[in-house]
Amino acid sequence: MTNSKGDRRTRRRPRHLTVDLGLLLTAVIWGINFSVVKLVLQHLDPLGFNALRFPFAAVAVWVLLRATGRPALPPRSEWLRVLGLGVVGHVIFQIAFIYGIDLTLTGNAALLLSTSPVWVLLIASALGRERFNRAILLGVIATLAGMAILITGGSQEVGGAGLGDLLVLGAALSWASFTVFGRRLTKRRGALEVTAWTLWAALPVIIVMGIPDLMRVDWSSVPVGIWFATAYTGIFGIAIAYLLWSRGMKAIGQSRTAVYQNLVPVIALATAWLWLGETPTAQQLGGAAVILSGVAVARGLAGRRRRPAP
Incomplete structure (x- = not known):
């Protein structure tokens, strides 16, 4: 029996490795x-x-x-649920996200969106x-404190508690709702299908x-690179990323999957610094540290409480 359990664990490792690589x-x-x-929004509304x-x-x-x-279509019994998830996870989320990032700094948007696991x-x-x-409770308090540090600097360079920050926060809440309410459907039907x-x-x-x-677009003035960037955000930023995320939720659970979201604002801050010249301020870095600590506390301790005894 011991060998059988060991064999099952060995067989599971490669699958979990591909899931972890997909989440990375x-x-x-x-x-x-x-x-x-942010770059595309300089040319398109x-x-x-x-x-x-x-x-x-x-x-x-x-x-x-x-x-x-x-299957290309969901069963009739799931149509209403799919429609509701589509509105919450795509329509509301994307509108709040796209307007939010247009009105705030790239780093602020990434950090505020990273709070979604706490709202989950x-x-x-x-x-x-x-x-x-x-x-x-501790995670929520720390996350709220980090958000306050991030968006209340009284300067547009830091975010200044503007509409863009509030819209991105709304996007985080929308994504959290999509994650919670879509979990059971994803388990029943599959990550690719639900996506x-x-x-x-x-x-x-x-x-x-x-x-x-x-x-209203003057298409002759839109650079060719903007089309490639648009394709990237659609194919990779939405389709592939949503699929890999849902697959991770189904295969290794919420807590392990959500750990990878901590990497997103770090990569976003570095990319914005290199591409857009958005140098992180001390206040952004301080807010980032408190926000990510709050997310880690909420998920880590909550996950340990749920873990079954050996």
Whole structure:
């Protein structure tokens, strides 16, 4: 029996390794994505940009579904749930995210979005799916303190508690809601299916909302590189990253998956520094340290409380 258990653990390691590598890739994709989005928004309005990049994502997940022989449509019994998740996880999230990053610093956006795991725990606790404990409370308090340090500097260079910061925070809450409410459907139907279905459900709304912006674009003045950047944000920033994230949630659980999100603001700050010249301020770095500590406390201690005894 001992050998059998050892063999099962050995067989699981390669699978978990690919999942972990996929989540590491997701952190890199999302970290770079902040600066890419910021660059594209210098040439395109936010809703028009979303309307261009979402078709790239929709085609990418369709190709993956076809290649793996997965069902192209959800069962009728899941349509309402898929529609709701599409609105929360794509329409609301993307609008708040795209306008937020347009109105604040790239580093602020990445740090505020990194708070979403704490809101996941808080929402799950409110729904009775997670036991509210001291770890979650400490994590929430520390995260709120870090956010206060980050966005209340009284200077636009730091963020100044502006509308952009508040919109990105709304995006973090939207992503947390999508994560909590989509977990059971992902376990039942699969990460690729849920990613594709919810994205397609949101696609018509996002395109219609972006048409007025697209009609005002002077296409002759848009550099070719902007099209490649738009494709990157759609195919990698949305389709591939969402898929790898959902796969991680299903394979290794919420706590281990969410650890990789701590890397995103670090990569985003470094990329913005190198590409956009956004030198991190002392206040940003202080806020980052407190925010990431709060997220780590909430997830780490909560995860240990859930871990079964050996």
